[in-house]
Amino acid sequence: MIKKLALHWKIIIGMVLGVVYGLIASKYGWIDFTDDWIKPWGGIFVNLLKLIAVPLVFASLIKGVASLSDISKLSRIGGKTIAIYLTSTVISVTIGLLLVNTVNPGMGFDKDSIIQTESVQEGTNKKIEAAKDVKGSGPLQFLIDVVPTNIFDAASNNRNMLQVIFFAIFFGIAMVMLPDGKTTYVKGFFDGINDIILQIVDIIMMAAPYGVFALLGGLVVDFGASADLFIALAKYSATVIVGLLLMIFVVYPIIPKIFTKMKYKDFFKGIMPAQMLAFSTSSSAATLPVTMERCEDHLGVSEEVSSFVLPLGATINMDGTSLYQAVAAVFIAQAYSMDLDMGQQLTIVLTATLASIGAAAVPGAGMVMLVIVLGAIGVPTEGLALIFGVDRILDMMRTVVNVTGDATVATVVAATEGQLRVVSEEELMS
Ligand code: ASP
Numbered sequence: 001m002i003k004k005l006a007l008h009w010k011i012i013i014g015m016v017l018g019v020v021y022g023l024i025a026s027k028y029g030w031i032d033f034t035d036d037w038i039k040p041w042g043g044i045f046v047n048l049l050k051l052i053a054v055p056l057v058f059a060s061l062i063k064g065v066a067s068l069s070d071i072s073k074l075s076r077i078g079g080k081t082i083a084i085y086l087t088s089t090v091i092s093v094t095i096g097l098l099l100v101n102t103v104n105p106g107m108g109f110d111k112d113s114i115i116q117t118e119s120v121q122e123g124t125n126k127k128i129e130a131a132k133d134v135k136g137s138g139p140l141q142f143l144i145d146v147v148p149t150n151i152f153d154a155a156s157n158n159r160n161m162l163q164v165i166f167f168a169i170f171f172g173i174a175m176v177m178l179p180d181g182k183t184t185y186v187k188g189f190f191d192g193i194n195d196i197i198l199q200i201v202d203i204i205m206m207a208a209p210y211g212v213f214a215l216l217g218g219l220v221v222d223f224g225a226s227a228d229l230f231i232a233l234a235k236y237s238a239t240v241i242v243g244l245l246l247m248i249f250v251v252y253p254i255i256p257k258i259f260t261k262m263k264y265k266d267f268f269k270g271i272m273p274a275q276m277l278a279f280s281t282s283s284s285a286a287t288l289p290v291t292m293e294r295c296e297d298h299l300g301v302s303e304e305v306s307s308f309v310l311p312l313g314a315t316i317n318m319d320g321t322s323l324y325q326a327v328a329a330v331f332i333a334q335a336y337s338m339d340l341d342m343g344q345q346l347t348i349v350l351t352a353t354l355a356s357i358g359a360a361a362v363p364g365a366g367m368v369m370l371v372i373v374l375g376a377i378g379v380p381t382e383g384l385a386l387i388f389g390v391d392r393i394l395d396m397m398r399t400v401v402n403v404t405g406d407a408t409v410a411t412v413v414a415a416t417e418g419q420l421r422v423v424s425e426e427e428l429m430s
Contacts, residue, residue, distance in 0.1 A: 004265040004398060005398050007205065007273045007286050008269075008272040008273045009207070009280050010208070010209040010274060010296040011212055011273055011277070011280075012211060012276065013212070014210060014211075014212045014213040014216075014278065015212050015216050015280065017213050017215050017280070017284050018212060018213040018214065018215065018216030018217040018220070019217075019220055020067050020221020021213070021220075021222055022034075022216060022217045022219065022221050023039070023044050023242060024197075025038075025217065025220075025221050026220065026221050030221075031221055033133040034217060034218060034221045035221075035412060037123075038214050038315060039214060039216055039217075039218035039221075040178065040214075040218075041211065041213075042211060042212075042213075042214035042215035042216075042280075043214075044211075045204075045207060045208070045210070045211025045214065045215065046211070046214075046215070046281050046283070046286055048204045048207075048344065048413065049277075049281065049286040049287070049289060049290070050158055050283075050285065052182050052197055052200055052204075052289050052290075052331050053158055053161070053285050053288055053289065054155050054158060054161070054164055055193065055197055055425065056166075056198075056288070056289050056292070057161060057164055057165060057168065057288070057311040058155070058196075058199075059193040059197060060194050060292065060303070060306075060307035060311070061165060061168035061172060061196050061307055062171050062172045062190045062305075063170050063172075063187075063190045063191055063303070063307060063360040064084055064139070064174065064303060064304050064305075064307030064308050065168070065169055065172025065308065066172045066175040066176060066183070066187055066190070067172075067303075067304055068172075068176060068304065069230055070121050070176065070177060073205035074169075074173070074176075074308075074335060077305065077309075077312045077413060077417065078306060078308070079418065080309070080413055081309050081312060081313075081409065082312075082316075082426060083095065083315060083319040083323065083337050084318060084409045084412060085312075085405075085409060086353070087319070087363045088251070088255070088319050088405055088408075088409065089317065089322050089353050089356060090122045090318070090349060090353055090359070091251060092243070092247055092251070092319035092320070092322050092324045092401075092405075093238060093323060093325075093326045093348065093349050093352045093353055093397070094322040094349065095243050095247065095251070095323060096240075096243045096248055096322070096323035096324065096325075096326030096352075097327075097330065097345055097348060097349065098248075098416070099102065099239050099242060099243050099327065100239050100326065100327040100331060101330065101345075103114045103115070103235065103238075103239045104334060105235040105239050105327075105331050106235040106236065106330070106333065106334025106335040107240075110274065113356070116362075121157030121385065124162070124382065124385040125386055125389055127364070127367050127368050127370075127384055128371055128381050128382075128384065130368045130372075131368050131369065131371030131372060131381075133297045133313075136269055141391040143344075145162070145163070146162050146163060146166050147163070147166060148160065148163035148164075148166065150164075151164075151167050153199075158362070159287050159360045159362065160291065161285060161311065161314070161315045161360075161361065162315050162316070165311055165312060167314065169308075175187070177430065179268050195228070195291070197289070198289075198292075198293060201289040201290060201293050202293070204289075205273070205290060205293075208273070208277065209277075210275070211280070212276065212280040215244050215280045216280060222392075224267040233386075233389060233390045234385065234409050236327070236331045236376055236387065236390070237390050237393070237394060239327050239331070239395060240322045240323070240324050240327045240328070240394050241394075242321060242396050242397070243323045243324075243327060244320055244324075244398060244400070244401045247319055247320065247401050247405070248400070248401060248404055252404055252405065252408045253263075253302055254407055255409075255412055255429065256267070256408060256412055256415070259412045259415045259416055260411060260412065260415040260420060261422075262299070262415075262420070266423075267407075267408075267411065269301065269424070270294055270295075270298040270299040271291075271294050271295070271298075271299065271403075271404060271413075271426075272293070273290060273294060274287055274290045274291040274294045274403055275400045275403060275404060278394045278398065278399040278400045278402065278403040279397070279400050280395075280396070281363075281399070282283055282362075282363035282364070282392070282395045282396050282399050283361055283363055283399065284313075284314040284315075284361035284362070284363075284402045285314055285320070285361035285362060286361075286405055287314075287399070287401060287403050288311060288314045288361075290405065291310055291314070291403055291406060291407055292306050292307065292311075292372075294407070295310060295407055295411070297427065298408070298423060298427050299410075299411055300358060300396065300414075300420050300421035300422060300423040300427075301410050301411055301414040301419070301420060301421075302414055302417075302419035302420070302421070304419060305410060305413050305414040305417060305419050306410050306414070308405070309410040309413050309414075310406055310407070310410055313405070313406030313409060313410070314361045314402075314403075314406060315354075315360075315361055316357045317357075317402070317405055317406055317409065318356040318357070318359055318361075318366070318398075318414075319401055319402060319405040320328045320398030320399065320400065320401025320402045320405070320406075321355075321356040321359055321365075321366035321369075321402060321410075321413045322353055322355070322356035322358050322375060322399050323398070323401070324394055324398045325347070325352040325356065325366060325369065325370050325373050326348050326350075326353055326373075328387055329348055329352070329370065329373045329374055329377060329379060330348070330387075331387070331388055332379050332380075332383035332384070333379045333383075333385065333387055334379065336380060336383060338377060338378075338379060340377060345377075347377050348373060348376075348377060350374050351372055351373045351376040351377075355369035355370065355373050356369065356370075358372075359364070361402075363392075363395055363399075364391065364392075364395060365397075366395065366398060367384065367387075367388075368390050370384065370385065385390065394400055
């Protein structure tokens with residue numbers, strides 16, 4: 001019976017049990033026990049996922065690009081992908097802005113009513129510091145950063161995923177340009193590596209229900225103390241959550257409807273395990289291997305498309321993050337009793353789009369980049385402290401949207417390229 005349960009059910013059960021455990025542990029003060037004996041398993045699980053991110057992106061992209069018959073196909077798929085990514089991000093920022101300007105969660109909110117504990121202050125300062133490095137650079141710094149000076153250096157840090165992507169695409173293009181006979185062995189090598197890594201993903205996923213149990217159990221214990229903050233910021237959080245739900249249940253279903261024959265319900269079933277992991281890990285990068293596996297094996301996206309569209313999406317397409325940044329920026333401005341004019345709202349659209357592209361696919365990155373949005377509209381960055389208490393939970397939710405957005409675009413790009421296989425009910429559910 002247990003064996004037959006679909007993976008997403010097992011993961012949901014793990015999540016629910018994790019939350020229940022966390023609540024009980026907070027109530028009875030099992031904090032040390034949880035820190036010592038439960039949390040590490042969540043850490044191990046996330047580490048395993050991160051461990052394969054770089055080799056997976058590397059092998060699958062090289063394989064993907066090298067299997068293209070010509071470079072023009074790559075530029076066509078690439079252009080299409082980036083155009084849809086940008087459009088969906090601008091749509092999501094706009095939804096966030098419309099919502100926050102309607103709900104006005106920060107109006108009449110006394111910013112001094114939030115008690116700033118030492119850890120909140122410390123956390124806020126850290127985010128502001130981290131953002132300084134990004135802010136102090138010129139307009140083309142982003143492009144300079146994409147080109148690595150040393151591939152081993154780049155591959156040694158998951159934050160440099162865009163650099164790894166750059167090198168892999170470059171490598172793949174060179175392979176396409178060479179006559180077939182010269183690259184046979186290299187192609188075979190990367191094909192093999194790719195298959196091995198996908199097998200590793202399958203193995204790791206067997207541990208997913210236990211991993212999410214430990215992750216969520218540990219998180220609930222951490223949050224136990226800040227229940228007051230949760231309540232104080234409920235309106236702000238609700239605005240972000242409504243926006244995120246609109247993306248998942250209104251915007252994303254419309255896009256595949258235009259381009260594919262796939263029912264959104266089926267899409268949802270197929271991608272759900274990746275969404276659960278996005279929620280539990282708060283990291284698009286850590287979820288990437290599973291997003292790829294789900295898209296290929298359970299949604300029917302060809303490897304050629306998924307291996308290009310998804311790693312790129314995990315790093316540059318963050319619809320949930322950009323929506324959150326728009327709502328948070330306006331909320332903080334309102335809490336400081338600042339009125340934002342049309343020009344400032346448009347600045348939010350532009351900076352939140354860029355900031356979400358620049359945000360690393362790791363927990364809390366969206367908040368670091370929020371500093372840039374705040375700076376651009378002249379809102380004090382100290383305002384981050386106001387939303388700090390609820391950021392983790394919103395991070396979990398916006399990461400689900402980020403990952404769903406990537407998978408939606410992968411499906412659409414595959415469909416327009418004639419590379420979306422019709423999957424069986426069994427493939428969908430397994
Ligand atoms: N955690 C998000 C992600 O990995 C980024 C963010 O902080 O918004 O997609």
